[in-house]
Each structure stands twice: as C-alpha cells, then as structure tokens.
Amino acid sequence: MGSGESTGASTDDSAGGIPGSDPARPAAQASAKPRPRTAVVAALMLTMGLVALDSAVVATAVPQIVGDLGGFAAFSWIFSGYILAGTVTLPVYGKLSDTYGRKPVLLLGISLFLLGSLLCAAAWNMAALIAFRILQGLGGGALQGTVQTLAADLYPLKDRPRIQARMSAVWATSALAGPALGGLIATYTGWRWIFLINLPLAAAALWVINRHLVEPTRAPGRTGPVDWAGALAVFACGGLLLFALVQGGVAWPWLSAPSLGLFAAAAALGVLVVWVERRAEQPILPGWVWRRRTIAAVNLAMAGLGLLMVAPMVFMPTYAQSVLGLGPTGAGLVTSAMTLSWPISAACAQHVYRRIGFRNTAATGVALAALILGSFTLLPYPAPVWQPVLIMLLLGGALGLFQLPLIVGVQSTVGWEERGTTTASVLFCRNVGQSVGAALLGAVANATIAGRLAQAPVPGLPATLDDVSKALTQPGLLSQEADDYLRRAVAAAGDHIFLGATLAAVASALVLLLVAPRRFPLLPEQREG
DSSP states (O other), X not given: OOSOOBOSSOOOTTTTSOTTOSTTSOHHHHSOOOOOOHHHHHHHHHHHHHHHHHXXXXXXXXXXXXXXXXXXXXXXXXXXXXXXXXXXXXXXXXXXXHHHOHHXXXXXXXXXXXXXXHHHHTOOSHHHHHHHHHHHHHHHHHHHHHHHHHHHHHSOGGGHHHHHHHHHHHHXXXXXXXXXXXXXXXXXXXXXXXXXXXXXXXXXXXXXXXXXXXXXXXXXXXXXXXXXXXXXXXXXXXXXXXXXXXXXXXTBOTTSHHHHHHHHHHHHHXXXXXXXXXXXXXXXXXXXXXXXXXXXXXXXXXXXXXXXXHIIIIIHHHHHHHTXXXXXXXXXXXXXXXXXXXXXHHHHHHHHHHHHOHHHHHHHHHHHHHHHHHHGGGOOSSOOTHHHHHHHHHHHHHHHHHHHHHHHHHHTTSOHHHHHHHHHHHHHHHHHHHHHHHHHHHXXXXXXXXXXXXXXXXXXXXXXXXXXXXXXXXXXSSOHHHHHHHHXXXXXXXXXXXXXXXXXXXXXXXXXXXXXXXXXXXXXXXXXX
C-alpha cells in the first residue's frame, strides 16, 4: 500500500475501534464486490448530472418564470426551498441506505425528482412552484448522497479517484453548459420545458438502475426499527436553522424577534435531536460520526469548504459584473475557470495521497486554497480580467486536492453498513457550511457597502443597499465620480468576503492537522492491492 495509511480494523483513538470490524461484518464486506456495469455507472452519472444541472438551468429562466407566474418577492425560494429540502434529508437518506440498501433509496429519490419536475412544469402560480421545488429537492437529497455512496460501493479504493473525477467532470460540465442550456430552452420553448426535459432522462436512469443495479447480499440482523422520531426531529431542526440563515438579513434584520426566535427554536430542537438519538436503537444521526476523529475532522473540514465556496461561486459573478464591467456571460466564464481545473486536479490527487496520505494531501490543498483566496485582496482596482480568472483556475486545482482525498479517505474507513451515514454526514456539513457562509459573508458584504455609502464624500449615491445593483447595471443613473466610488465599495466588500473565505480555509487546515489522525484508519478490505 503506497498511501501510507493505516489498514488495521480501526486505530482511531477516539472511537475505541470501529464497531462491526470483527468477523460478524456483513457479507457485503466479506464477499468480493461485483464488477460495476457500464450501464449502471452511466445511469449514476446521468442522475448526478440532473442534480448538478438543476439550479444552473433554472436560474437563467427566472425572468420568464416571474413574468408568467408573478411572485417576484418570493422567487428566491425557488432555489432556497430546493436546497433546504435536499440538505435536511441527507442524514435520513444516508441511514435508510445503510439499513435497506442503496438501490431502493436511489429509486425513491429519482421517482421524487421526476414527480417534482412534472409538477413544477404544471405549476399555476409561484406558491405552487415553490412547493413542487421542495418536493423535487426531497428527491435531490436522496440522489446526492446515495450516488456518492454507490461510487464507493462499486469501486475498490484504487479505482475510486477515477469515478470521483468523473463525478467532478459532470459538475464542471453542468456549471459550464447549464446557463446556456437554460437560456436556450426558456427562450425557444418556454420555461416549463426546463422541468419537462428532466422526465425522459430521469426515467431512463430509473429504468437502468432498477434493471441492472444488483447489490451484494448482506448478513441479516443489521436492520432495525426506523428512527422516524429522530428523522422528524433532524428535519425540523435543520429546516428551521437553514430557514433562519436564508431569511436573516433579507426578510428581517439579524437581531430582530423573528430571527432570534427561529435560532432559539432551532437550538431547542437540536437538544431534542440529541435526546431522541441517544435513545434510538438505530439513530438517524449516530454519535459515532462525531466520536471518531477521522469522520469528525472531515465533517468540520467540509463545512469549511462549503463556507469558503461562497466567495468564488456567489460573489465572484457580482464582482465580475459590478467591478470589472463584464456582462453575465463574461462573469459566468470567469467563475467557470475553477470548474475546469477542479476535475483535473481531482483526477491527479490519487498520485499525491498514495505518497503522503489522505490527511496531508487535503491539508496541502486547503493551505494552497488559503493562499490563493488571500491573493484576491491584493488585486489592483480595477484588476485586469486575466487576474481573477487565474485565481479561479488555481483555486479549482487546490480544492480538487482538498475535497477528493477527504471523501475517498473517509469512505474507506467504514464498512458498507456505515458508509451511507458517513457520506451523508459529510455532505450535510458541507451544505450547512455553505448556508452559514452565505449568511455570514453576505452580512459582511452588506456592512462594508453600507459603511462606504454612509461615509460617501460624493453625492448622488443609492440610498439603500437594494438600489446598488440597479445603479451599477443601468448606465446614466450615477455620475462618473459616484459610479467609480460605488464600484470601489463593491471591490472592498469583495476583499472582505475573500478574507473571510481565507480564514475558513485556514480553519479547515488546522482541523485536519490537529484533529484528523495522521494516517486514516482504513479497513483491511479497503487496502489497495
């Protein structure tokens, strides 16, 4: 084994040994893994593509959707509702896939996604569309975690970087093609076809997986009563927390009664979750995902990844348009530079972690990401376009080294019966980190711009933050001096956002170095031949 990782049953000092690593381990681990069928892998990639394309395609059709259905004030929930539903159900689907198998959970997820797409296409007003997007998100949550888990089930450790690189390529292709595809569909066929086009693709994936995916037989005795009380508590707690983060600073001030009330209710439900899960026979969120150093460290590091991703994915398009003066297409191309280098770096990551280990490879990647994110604050005003493009290109390469070793490594420390829960916990933490990052860094950006507006030495600037975007996108509303001052204010906000992302990257690196074991405790059957 060239990766320098531990291959004992478990040497994670905080876990006291991985439960189930004795001879009673399920037959799925004892028997050889079935050779992955090409059709199944293609269906998994198609399924991942549907999820990856969704938000990018829908975003470009928002003007047409609002023009047809109305409800401009609530249109952001087309995205927020989908993300919230997908995030809070991840732990539930992870546990269900460990209990009943990946196939039924994946088929359920595709069916819900398909039904949600059909209903979205038939929506008669904005409220109905949001409700159906939440249903679609319930399916998307099952697809995200289960596809990643199946990739580890179907491939031995030495081959997992290849399938993970393919998954990264699917996300990259979707990020590049999604906006253009959505614009073409909305322009020439109508926005409802954005959802209808999912139907034949999802149906094809459903048929192939149902026909060709055969899971290994598991030893009896691992199933138990479903922890529906825990599932409901997790769903309610996560839903309230994400709702508070999405609405805070937008629908009401952060320190207002609604915001504080939601956070207090989420905290109370968090206590309820701990109480319920400690008493459950098969908890949805088992305590071992936080007691084992490896899994806990990966969860925290991935939360940091979600937080820092807000800077390049959410703010960079605004920076490119408001500061660099690019159009929407040009801004999209600046952001897409990261998606080009990410899958290439992910494909090469295996050659690094086989030499220096999973932890050190990921720590190196996130340390490089911290340096690259910090370099954004050194850009001149206005920066030549090639400079932010180069930053995004380098950032994608660093994050490919960061994310892939963590996912591949943590999945290799657990057996079949724990892999779904482990994968779901990692993705859940990443999504929550992104929600926290959007709220936190968004508040930083708003405070920076509001402070600059309050101290403005020039007249004619927007009176509120809501008018900033309008003033920058409509020529002639501001004098040249006011326009330049406002663009510098947006650039300053960008510096603060990227500084916050830099701190998140540093925190992730420290977590890996101080919490994660130097060598991941790989199971004997996970070793590379």
